[in-house]
Structures are given as structure tokens and as C-alpha cells.
Amino acid sequence: GESVGLHLPTLSVQEGDNSIINCAYSNSASDYFIWYKQESGKGPQFIIDIRSNMDKRQGQRVTVLLNKTVKHLSLQIAATQPGDSAVYFCAENIRNTGKLIFGQGTTLQVKP
Amino acid sequence: DAMVIQNPRYQVTQFGKPVTLSCSQTLNHNVMYWYQQKSSQAPKLLFHYYDKDFNNEADTPDNFQSRRPNTSFCFLDIRSPGLGDAAMYLCATSGPGQGPETQYFGPGTRLLVL
Numbered sequence: 001g002e003s004v005g006l007h008l009p010t011l012s013v014q015e016g017d018n019s020i021i022n023c024a025y026s027n028s029a030s031d032y033f034i035w036y037k038q039e040s041g042k043g044p045q046f047i048i049d050i051r052s053n054m055d056k057r058q059g060q061r062v063t064v065l066l067n068k069t070v071k072h073l074s075l076q077i078a079a080t081q082p083g084d085s086a087v088y089f090c091a092e093n094i095r096n097t098g099k100l101i102f103g104q105g106t107t108l109q110v111k112p
Numbered sequence: 113d114a115m116v117i118q119n120p121r122y123q124v125t126q127f128g129k130p131v132t133l134s135c136s137q138t139l140n141h142n143v144m145y146w147y148q149q150k151s152s153q154a155p156k157l158l159f160h161y162y163d164k165d166f167n168n169e170a171d172t173p174d175n176f177q178s179r180r181p182n183t184s185f186c187f188l189d190i191r192s193p194g195l196g197d198a199a200m201y202l203c204a205t206s207g208p209g210q211g212p213e214t215q216y217f218g219p220g221t222r223l224l225v226l
Contacts, residue, residue, distance in 0.1 A: 089155075
């Protein structure tokens with residue numbers, strides 16, 4: 001079926017290290033992808049997005065890479081901080097539907 | 113600041129007692145969404161409004177209804193809550209100027225059913 005999935009349920013990193021969170025998607029009609037961060041008890045917070053005509057997009061300390069050949073999306077966080085601890089969801093937009101399909105989430109734990 | 117607001121943040125109801133959750137937005141977005149999120153799971157879309165047009169997901173139970181009286185407000189009505197309806201309910205919006213696909217979420221309402 002069509003789904004967006006994440007490879008690892010939990011990622012544990014040392015403070016100051018770089019983090020890489022991966023996501024696989026299966027719908028070739030997806031034209032837009034978003035990464036969300038969700039802290040405990042809060043709603044998902046927009047981090048960064050990328051359109052299907054791009055391979056890479058950078059924000060503040062975050063980079064999203066899109067590999068359409070293998071339908072893979074990744075979120076890189078530079079110099080991970082304790083405040084980055086949260087669940088990270090990737091989401092894909094199916095063209096012309098206005099709806100997002102969410103992956104299952106990866107929990108990022110930052111060790112001091 | 114423009115934002116998506118959900119009230120209350122926590123709601124306790126009794127089994128079978130109707131409950132209404134509310135969402136408001138100051139973003140002037142034309143699309144509003146309701147999601148259900150259970151513990152350790154991804155948000156699941158229940159339905160959305162594109163302006164006044166209501167779009168229900170095929171697997172959303174009839175127990176869940178929604179109203180959107182104007183652009184700013186949207187309500188989620190659970191007619192007869194069951195224990196399985198205990199979850200976080202998230203409201204999101206999207207609209208012109210932000211990329212129609214980008215959804216911005218409220219803080220959520222956590223529903224407890226006793």
C-alpha cells in the first residue's frame with residue numbers, strides 16, 4: 001500500500017553530534033514533503049519542506065535531502081542540542097489532494 | 113502572532129457523553145483539518161474543510177462530526193465517545209501564500225474518556 005515510513009523508531013545521539021533521520025516513501029505522485037518535530041504533549045511543529053523538483057534544501061541547522069530515485073528523504077540536524085529531543089515525522093503530499101500522509105515517527109534522544 | 117488555537121488543552125468526558133473540541137485560527141487559511149493521534153502513532157486525518165466544503169475520510173467513524181461556521185473556527189463533535197476515542201486531537205490549517213500543502217498545527221486537545 002501507499003505509506004510513508006521511517007527506518008528507525010529511536011535515534012540516540014550525543015549532544016553536539018550531527019543527527020540523520022531517514023524516511024522512505026512509496027507514492028511516486030508525491031510532490032511535496034515536510035518534516036515535523038513534535039515534542040511531548042504538543043502539536044507537530046513545521047521544520048522544513050522540500051518540493052519534488054529539488055534535491056536539497058537547507059535551513060537553520062537543518063538540511064533535507066530528497067532522493068526520488070529510491071524514494072528516500074532524510075533530515076540532517078547539525079550540532080544536535082538537548083532541545084532537539086522530540087519525535088520527528090516526515091509527511092508527503094499527494095499531488096492535488098491537499099492531504100498529507102505521515103510516517104510513523106522517529107524519536108530523537110539527545111544525550112548530554 | 114498568527115496561530116492555530118485549540119481549546120481546551122485537556123478534556124475529560126464520560127463514556128457516551130457528547131463532547132465538542134474547538135479550533136480557531138488567525139492565519140486566515142481556507143483549509144482546516146482534524147487529526148486523531150494516539151500514543152506513539154502518527155497523526156491520522158479524520159476530515160478537512162476546503163472553505164465550506166467538507167471532506168470526510170473513508171475510514172472516519174460516523175461518531176465523529178465537524179462544523180465550520182466561519183473561516184476562523186472549526187469544531188470536532190464526538191457524539192458518543194468510547195474508550196477507544198481517547199487520544200490527542202490536532203487541528204491544522206493551510207492556505208494560500210504558504211504553499212497550499214503546508215499545514216500548521218495547533219497544540220492539540222488531549223481527550224480522556226472515563
